[in-house]
Amino acid sequence: MFKEFTIIPSVRNLKNFDSALASISKVILLSEVHVGSLRSLVKRCHDNDKIALVNMDLVGGLATDKIGIKLLKNLFRVNGIISSNSINVNMAKMTALYAIQRFFLIDSRGFDSGLRALENTRSDAIEVLPGPLATRFKEKITKVRNVPLLGGGFITDKCTVSEIYKSGFMGLTTSKKDLWNDYGYLKQNK
Template sequence: MFDKFKIIPSIRRLKELNVALNSKPDILLLSEVHIGNLPALTSMCHEKNKLVLVNIDMIGGISGDQMGIKLLKDLFKVDGVMSASTMKVNIAKSLGLYTIQRFFLIDSRSYETSLKSLKTSKVDAIEVLPAPMAPHFVKEIRNVKDIPLLAGGFIKDKDTLNSIREAGFDGVTTSERNLWSIENKTK
């Protein structure tokens, strides 16, 4: 999935979906959805050959337990999930979904806890937030587990995007529409 540096549009408002559907990226993150609109949104994305990721922690109307995650896969046809919860991403992985675990750089304690959970996690990738702080932690994270790294949060311009890329990240998630059309470059 990360053979090139990926810019993953994070769709926070439905009016942004059409722009994302017609953008270059082949993966979309439906950040704030509910079960009432998820089947139609997933179908629209798949019709445009886009993979669909959802943030389990922010989906309205569904639980993040095994049955809820199974519904996301079987009924709502999502391709992958992201969550800050190791338990949720491990359940999703066991059900065959692509998984991204979110790490929030709040303080040293939360960071250390994230690294510990990474050791037992079966995730496919990690998203480190906020992006401007993420480059400081690349080496330590890769020492624990060498998997694709994404950065997210506060990516407002090309300079921030380029600093993330140069730090060795495999991609970003961003709600900044003006960044969605930037060409994904080979790493």
């Protein structure tokens, strides 16, 4: 999924969904969605040749268990999930969904605990939050789990996007619409 740097539109408000569909990204993250609208949103993603990811921890009306994950794949046809829960990530992988582990930088104790959790996860990628701090921890995270890294959270300007890009991350998630389509400055500043 991450062969080149990708800015993933994170749709927190459905009024921005059409803008996400029109973006140049091949991936859309449905960050906050209700199970009642999920099927039609995923279908619209697929109709527009987009990969549909959901933040499993924020899907309203869906249990975050094995049955919920199977529903995401078989009924709602999502392509993958993002979750801070390692169990959900591993269950998603067993169900043949693309799985991204969310990794929060809170404090040193939480960081060490997160690294231990990464040793047992089968994630395809890791989203490191908050984005402005993510690049400082790249080497330590990739020593434990060497998969594509994404920045996420508090990514609101081109400078932060550029820093994440320059550091070798494979992408980022952002709800800031202004950043969804403008990649030109990245190539010039590498």
